[in-house]
Amino acid sequence: MEHRIESGADALYMDERDHVATALRDMKAGETVQYRNAEGLRAVTVVDDIPFGHKVAVVAVEEGADVRKYGEVIGRAVVSITVGQHVHVHNIEGIRGRGDLGSKEAAAQ
Structure with missing residues (x-):
């Protein structure tokens, strides 16, 4: 039997600007999971299997955003990332430590 944290959430959501929540357990594609934001307990249907500690999209994100x-x-x-997708190195690229952050100004230097 799965144990859920006291809030009843399956994923950790920390800031209202976040696009993702962090899985507090392994999640299976097709399963509806819950996270808590300022509006209360919210649900999202997981599109992909998502391992414990990985990210699930709670809002759609356009390519390049x-x-x-x-x-x-x-x-x-x-x-482009849809709600419920696994968010990891296959659909996002890290920008920390690159120095250019993808900016046109840095490319011109």
């Missing part, structure tokens, strides 16, 4: 977790930009979407 920044992706936020814990209120911070963690990368940029390299493809």
Whole structure:
């Protein structure tokens, strides 16, 4: 039997600007999971299997857009991401430590 944290959530959501929540357990494609935001307990249907500790999209993200977790930009979407998808290195690229952050100004230097 699965144990859920006291709030009844399956995923951790920290900031209202976040695009993702962090899985508090292994999740299976097709399963409806819950996370808690300012509006209360919310549900999302998982599109892919998502391992414990990985990210699930709670909002759609367009290709090229920044992706936020814990209120911070963690990368940029390299493809469009739909609600419920696994968010990881296959659909976002890290931008920390690159120096250019993908900016036109840096490319011109």
